[in-house]
Amino acid sequence: MRDNLKANDILALGFMTFAFFLGAGNLIFPPQAGLLAGEHMFSGMLGFLITAVGLPLIGIIAIAVSGGCWKGLTRDLPVSVATLMAVLIFIIIGPAFAAPRAGLVAYEMGFKPFLSDESELELVLFSVSFFTIVMFLSLFEGKLIDTIGKLLTPILFVSLSILAISVIVNPLGDIGAAQGTYIDQAFTTGFLEGYNTMDTLAALMFGMLIVDVIRKKGINSDAQTCRYLILAGVIAAVGLTIVYVSLFYLGATASTVAIGATNGGSILSSYVTVLFGSTGQIVLSTIIILACLTTVIGLVSACADYFSILSDKFNYHQWVVILSIASAVVSNVGLTQLIAVSIPVLFCLYPVAIALIALTFLRSFMPNPILTYRVVLGVSLMFTLIDAAKVGGVDMSMFSGLPLFNYGMVWLVPTLIAMIVMRFVDPKKCQSSYA
CATH class of the missing domain: 1.10.4160.10 (Hydantoin permease)
Incomplete structure (x- = not known):
């Protein structure tokens, strides 16, 4: 050894x-x-x-x-x-x-x-x-x-x-x-x-x-x-x-x-x-x-x-x-068909992975880490579904007013906002949810 x-x-x-x-x-x-x-x-x-x-x-x-x-x-x-x-x-x-x-x-x-x-x-x-x-x-x-x-x-x-x-x-x-x-x-x-x-x-x-x-x-x-x-x-x-x-x-x-x-x-x-x-x-x-x-x-x-x-x-x-x-x-x-299916899935997973990595370094600054992880990753996934659907060929023009829509990064701004909000969440008010 x-x-x-x-x-x-x-x-x-x-x-x-x-x-x-x-x-x-x-x-x-x-x-x-x-x-x-x-x-x-x-x-x-x-x-x-x-x-x-x-x-x-x-x-x-x-x-x-x-x-x-x-x-x-x-x-x-x-x-x-x-x-x-x-x-x-x-x-x-x-x-x-x-x-x-x-x-x-x-x-x-x-x-x-x-x-x-x-x-x-x-x-x-x-x-x-x-x-x-x-x-x-x-x-x-x-x-x-x-x-x-x-x-x-x-x-x-x-x-x-x-x-x-x-x-x-x-x-x-x-x-x-x-x-x-x-x-x-x-x-x-x-x-x-x-x-x-x-x-x-x-x-x-x-x-x-x-x-x-x-x-x-x-x-x-x-x-x-x-x-x-x-x-x-x-x-x-x-x-x-x-x-x-x-x-x-x-x-x-x-x-x-x-x-x-x-x-x-x-x-x-x-x-x-x-x-x-x-x-x-x-x-x-x-x-x-x-x-x-x-x-x-x-x-x-x-x-x-x-x-x-x-x-x-x-x-x-x-x-x-x-x-x-x-x-x-x-x-x-069937590689062509798999690529067509895989790319939207990757668009869902990649932003969530980035958010997860960011939270790893921010965890000690968050009053309620459990709630923070669930809210931030949930927000990231919800908005990245828009990017994934657009890549998959679905008409998502109704969301074109969202920041960074044209860049395929709709998830970024809402995820950052969620992180900032969770920094100021009072853990005592949420404690009962995890008792």
Whole structure:
């Protein structure tokens, strides 16, 4: 038994956390945002970093100060509500959406470009191979630092470093003009683009998994566990910042090589091909497949860990097998329909998760924490249903007068007002409700 981790274990823990967050989507969003931001790249990038790096880091810290578990984070909520919220987050961010999508992106951007004749069989074979590797590496729960932090992430980090240095030293063009909403609202637009990465939800999942990894390394002290979890979050945040800054700059200088590009993936692919020539696609494929692989390992491991604790019907290893098979199947069948259903659910969960994280740090200032949590999260959910319905295609124009309606953030102002009001609630007047 020991009370401290070695320096290389701490670094590996941070690398593992970095790799968990850095999925394929995180590599695709910044180039597109950089291209559109153009001359306003710095203000757009700042907004993006706040929500794509800042919020996930704060989420990791919230888990740390709450004892490293979901129960600590939601102790002032009814158990049934807290459990339902956790299950929804794990299902949507896990086998129902994020994990299958990552597998599909790995195929589309990492493997498909090398095929001369594509058919459904290639996707099936790739999915089976990809999720078999995920399953195998996820089964070794206590070895995640070694397999991810010490093996896969360094390869990923070296590949990204080559790309980042090449982009900065040898940009393929000048920074272009701003486009769309980046012309007048660069910071706000970047802020919202980072919001769409959904990494704050992932932080709540990964935080609990990282705590488990730390404890399997022999650290039982709550104070030390909290310290190492925060250190891992900081290392991951630094790594993500470096990647996002370089990819933003890549996008901002890509106007001449990404003509006709419709998304960040095609911008990244075009840029890398021109930059590295015939080996460019190999470099990009290595980055994409490793980014997807490490993220899905984190997702499957986190889901398996939670569900094995929630129910003793299946153990961790059985859940890994179930989730890996489910993700492989979903990546081949009905993904488009699942995405259509998942996005409105994410719009419901994400603001509530942000409010929950905020309350973790404000709890000691609230006279009645139990009432505060229920009122604030209830208000957040009620108003975010408007955003979710709008994203789902329902006509919600009757609410267009609400603040931030056009930005998909109707929930923000009412949630802040609820927090302020609950700060001045007299606990004695509400005491009988919880006797």
